[in-house]
Amino acid sequence: MEIVRGLSQDFQVYFVNGGQVIPAFEIPVGVEVINLPALKTDPEFRSLQVVDDDRPLEVVQAARKHQLLEIFERIQPDLLIIELFPFGRKQFKFELIPLLDRVQALGRKTKVVCSLRDIVVGKKDQAAHEAKVCDLINRYFDLVLVHSDESFMPLEVSFSRERDLQAQVTYTGYVTQPIGNDVAITPIDAIALARPEPMMLCSIGGGRFGHELVQAVIQSAPQLAQRLPHHIHLFAGVFMPDAKYAQFEQQVKVLQANGVTNLSLRRHTSCLLDYMQQADLSISMGGYNTTMNILSTGVRSLMLTFMGNDDQEQEIRARALERCNILDVLTLADLVPDRFAAKVVDRISRSPAPVRMNLDGVAQTRRILQQFITAGAPLHRVAA
Numbered sequence: 162m163e164i165v166r167g168l169s170q171d172f173q174v175y176f177v178n179g180g181q182v183i184p185a186f187e188i189p190v191g192v193e194v195i196n197l198p199a200l201k202t203d204p205e206f207r208s209l210q211v212v213d214d215d216r217p218l219e220v221v222q223a224a225r226k227h228q229l230l231e232i233f234e235r236i237q238p239d240l241l242i243i244e245l246f247p248f249g250r251k252q253f254k255f256e257l258i259p260l261l262d263r264v265q266a267l268g269r270k271t272k273v274v275c276s277l278r279d280i281v282v283g284k285k286d287q288a289a290h291e292a293k294v295c296d297l298i299n300r301y302f303d304l305v306l307v308h309s310d311e312s313f314m315p316l317e318v319s320f321s322r323e324r325d326l327q328a329q330v331t332y333t334g335y336v337t338q339p340i341g342n343d344v345a346i347t348p349i350d351a352i353a354l355a356r357p358e359p360m361m362l363c364s365i366g367g368g369r370f371g372h373e374l375v376q377a378v379i380q381s382a383p384q385l386a387q388r389l390p391h392h393i394h395l396f397a398g399v400f401m402p403d404a405k406y407a408q409f410e411q412q413v414k415v416l417q418a419n420g421v422t423n424l425s426l427r428r429h430t431s432c433l434l435d436y437m438q439q440a441d442l443s444i445s446m447g448g449y450n451t452t453m454n455i456l457s458t459g460v461r462s463l464m465l466t467f468m469g470n471d472d473q474e475q476e477i478r479a480r481a482l483e484r485c486n487i488l489d490v491l492t493l494a495d496l497v498p499d500r501f502a503a504k505v506v507d508r509i510s511r512s513p514a515p516v517r518m519n520l521d522g523v524a525q526t527r528r529i530l531q532q533f534i535t536a537g538a539p540l541h542r543v544a545a
Contacts, residue, residue: 163336164276164308165192167523171531175236175544179225179253181212183399187431195232197225202252209252226256230263233271238544239534242274247297248281248320261301272303272533275328278449279309279335280474281319291322299327304533306526308336310518314481319474333526334519337453338434346432353425354435358392361385361505362440362460364433364451368398371446372405374465377496378444379412379424384502386423389509393424394436401428434458442509447475447490455488456516462488463508465496486514 166189168174176188179197188194198221199212211221233241241264244250246257264271275298284290298305307316311332316323323330346354363378365371378395385393397406406428413426430436437443437458445451447466455462466475479490489508495501519525 162186162188163338163523164526165189167527168530171527172240175232175238177229177232177544181400185431197228200225222255226259229256229260233260233263233544236544238271240274240530241271241544242276244276245278246275247294248275248277265301269303273301274304274306274530274533275302277305277307277316278474279307279314279316280477281316282472282474283319287321291320294320295322295325299325302328304328305330306529307332308334308522308526310334310520313518314478319477331529332519333529334522335453335456336449336522336526337457337520339523340434340438340457346435347430349427350430350432350435353394354439356392358390358423360436360440361389361391361393361442361444361509362433362436363393363395363444365396365398365401365446366448366451368401368406368428370467371398371465372401373493373496374444374446374491375409377498377501379409379416379426381498381502381505382416382424383421384498385505386421388502388506391423391441391509394440395424395426396430396433397426397428399429442505444505447479449478452478452482453520456482456518457520459513459516461508461511461513463491463504464488465491465493487516488513 162176165174165176169189169192174189174192176192176194177197178194179200181199181201182196198214198216200209200218200221201212202208203210209218209222211218214221216224241260243257246253250257261273264273305326305328307330309316309332316330363375365374375395375397378393382393385391397409410426413424416422416424434454434457437454437460440460443451443455443460443462445455445462445464447464452464455464464475464479466479468476476490479488482488483490489504491501491504495504
């Protein structure tokens with residue numbers, strides 16, 4: 162969404178959302194959001210599941226494919242930006258390949274851009290996967306934008322055939338939220354941010370994963386209350402299952418009833434960056450967005466990486482940052498209360514090394530795409 166926000170200054174942007182709608186999520190003014198019938202992957206990332214729809218998966222897939230083609234015909238964009246595919250999201254080729262074929266059939270008047278994170282998720286048959294990626298990029302795409310600092314994390318770290326990509330590959334720098342981005346602070350956030358105690362922050366992104374980290378924070382709260390004067394703000398994520406959230410909520414209530422009051426639990430805040438700026442320590446999962454918030458604020462950080470389904474993205478990035486002394490990486494063995502509390506006390510006593518990498522990914526993405534189209538051309542339409 163930060164990329165969308167940046168592009169909306171110079172382009173008319175249409176944002177096509179294929180996942181679950183997040184209530185009250187802030188959308189930049191002037192951006193048209195088009196929601197497809199929502200799909201998500203199962204916990205093992207092996208298949209797609211329908212969200213809030215009684216129709217069979219095959220019917221929803223057909224509806225999405227048809228709607229995407231209709232959207233394309235209506236907008237006729239100058240740029241079509243696709244996130245991650247074909248480096249990932251292969252489950253969505255049922256709708257993306259027909260869309261790309263339509264672009265081809267119309268003479269490639271629409272330029273096709275792949276918007277790619279810094280690290281490509283590895284596959285069991287990596288050679289075959291990379292060959293397929295090269296084939297699809299070379300057949301359909303005009304530009305690959307890598308949202309990374311090339312000097313810190315070049316694409317070749319996780320994708321060995323970068324030089325075989327015939328589309329232009331350009332590094333934008335990392336995509337971060339701007340400090341002081343004028344997100345409205347709700348009354349509950351205003352009260353929380355005004356607490357007199359120093360602060361620790363724990364967040365696990367969307368909340369589908371990372372439950373063991375939330376459990377470790379809750380179980381360690383009594384020890385931390387004795388060793389540190391901090392109040393812990395814990396955000397469980399909008400997609401945490403209701404039953405799991407209720408379980409954690411009950412555990413926190415039991416602690417509070419027994420006089421352990423150094424912990425608050427909520428699902429979500431729109432101003433997480435404000436908490437991170439104020440916190441003495443961030444405890445989190447290692448997703449791209451959270452990592453960028455850590456880099457932009459310079460907060461001390463403990464990070465647990467997700468490695469389900471052999472996904473090494475978070476681990477590769479976090480270990481590289483650990484080698485730079487920017488953060489410490491947690492393992493599952495660190496999540497027992499005594500050891501976890503010791504990790505927290507140790508990290509909060511040490512200042513991280515300064516961050517020296519390109520964090521200007523939003524502005525550079527805008528500049529690159531301006532130049533890629535035509536300097537001085539009229540307002541362009543972008544489908545993302």
